[in-house]
Amino acid sequence: MYKAKQMIVMRRDLKMRKGKIAAQAGHACVEAVLMALVRDGRLDDIRVSSSDWITLAPRAEALEKAVFDVASGEMLPAEPPSPLEAWFAAGVAKICVYVDSEEELLALDERAREAGIISALVRDAGYTEFHGEPTYTCLALEPLYPEQVDPLTGDLPLY
16 A cells, blocks of 8 residues: 555646656656655665665664564664655555646646645647647646645546
């Protein structure tokens, strides 16, 4: 079961092709995670495991506070992981919802930023679609726990 989730908000009014939607959403998700890593000073903690899985190394202070669980025989963190740590440790649900206008997308971006939530707003250059006009297509929020993100996106319909 996922503990954190990452919300992707697409503009449905643009009627983008499936490939364009996938490209824009992927761009937004990667940017939001990278922005969260930079904000938290965690870029240097990225590792690639022997199975080619990207992981986030635990912080030294978290290792110092870890406790030994007799039942499992493992060291467990003393504090719950941040949503970003949970994203790397167990994956995260990626949920795609939609709005029907640029105004709605920009308003959501502003509300997220006012709440201190990282929002990666994608503006397509317009070279392949949108008749050469740069166009805001979607945004992705940093990985968050449901109680953090649902007030912003919980009422939006699934794409």
